[in-house]
Amino acid sequence: MTLTQSDIDGELAEIRAGYAKARAAGAPAAHHPPRDFPPYRSSLLRHPKQPLVAVDADPETVELSGPVFGHTDVTELDHDLTRQHAGEPLGERITVSGRLLDSAGRPVRGQLVELWQANASGRYAHQRDQHPAPLDPNFTGVGRVLTGDDGSYSFTTIKPGAYPWRNHENAWRPAHIHFSLFGSAFTQRLVTQMYFPGDPLFAYDPILQSVTDDAARARLVAAYDHSLSRPEWSLGYRWDIVLDGPSATWIEEGR
Amino acid sequence: MTYLPPTPSHTVGPFYGYALPFPGGGDIAPVEHPGTVTLHGYVYDGAGEPVPDAIVEFWQAGPDGSLAGAPGSMRRDPVTGGFLGRDGVRFTGFGRVPTDADGHYTVRTLPPGAPLVPYISVCVFARGLTHHLFTRAYLAEGPDALLASLTPERRATLIARPEPNRDRTHRFDIRLQGEEETVFLDFG
Ligand SMILES: [Fe+2]
Secondary structure (H helix, E strand, O other), rough: OOOOOHHHHHHHHHHHHHHHHHHHHOOOOOOOOOOOOOHHHOOOOOOOOOOEEOOOOOOOHHOOOOOOOOOOHHOOOOOOOHHHOOOOOOOOOOEEEEEEEEEEOOOOOOEEEEEEEEOOOOOOOOOOOOOOOOOOOOOEEEEEOOOOOEEEEEEEEEOOOOOOEOOOOOEOOOOOEEEEEEEOHHHEEEEEEOOOOOOOHHHHHHHHHHHOOHHHHOOEEEEEEEEOEEOEEEEEEEEEEOOOOOHHHHHHHHO | OOOOOOOOOOOOOHHHHHOOOOOOEOOOOOOOOOOOEEEEEEEEEEOOOEOEEEEEEEOOOOOOOOOOOOOOOOOOOOOOOOOOOOOOOOOEEEEEEEOOOEEEEEEEEOOOOOOOOOEEEEEEEEEEOOOEEEEEEEOOOOOHHHOOOHHHHHHHHHEEEEEEOOEEEEEOEEEOOOOOOOOOOEEE
């Protein structure tokens, strides 16, 4: 039996109703997606059924520190995905800028931000991507940068295209950029995806909708920021990223 | 005090393979260091099938017990934009390995000098996994608060067993779901 978009829509509506009910009964907001999220079919066999085991962090806890990176780990060109080949990539040139913060609002300094994305046609430079959209010889779609002292980062790239996938019939991912972030502690590790405002595919996508909380989901959508657009050159988007999880400083300050 | 709600997690998806892995990602130990131990295993799903599109990260104390880490895990070549590999001297404490077509990973590292019952912190990402999972590969058993809090069956999932026929090699499988499901951790 073919799984249709309306099947998925029905499942999503049921999950949303359940969440609204739980919230009304006093449940806290869920900031992250549940790992068990049936509308995203690949999650079915890939989530633990046992509850996570809480670790009482103490100063010995290895995860309260984390990997560090430096200028040896990035090159000058890594933040500009439009300059990694002989020619210019096709597509709408954009800059994505923002700050990497911890949950207390403090900047995460000198840490590694990695991103990867499809090209303007919605095709990844990955052998397993069989979407029949053209590859762009002038675009790989991988970037890296270290955050500044104020936690800031900035990438120049092109706006990725939407692409189909096989979760259900006629499934399409809204345009997005994958991000990988490190904090000062390994507990703060985050891999996520950034979206573009106003995308008509949002409501249909079980991956974005795996974040059931409206306010949390909105935090995955960058803002168009005209002050970041550069005349005759690029359109600017702002996206701040907040890491959770305890860190050594967080423990020292007694939360 | 300010509290900013976090940016939600998302799956790493299927196409991280040309972005996140880097040459020598599993070679945490300096090349040919005599103290090198190998940690390896498979990632399995709830049907017992290997997961060929997971990516596993490792973080640990240095052999001296230091948790300071060091840059240089993914040293780059400013001339070509390629990767230089680690410098062969500094111990960065960080590893990153995608599982292969068999769902298998390998890291070569130095035994951590801390804590007393040494473990390597492990973070698992995969297509289909909406939010990464933390676990620990303990290289020995002993007095440890987390291990003590678990039943023997659950505790066994965190022990990286020395392999009888391979020198200095530990096996650590990660079962995302089902029988012998790995203990995954919540740091709050
Ligand atoms: Fe994607």
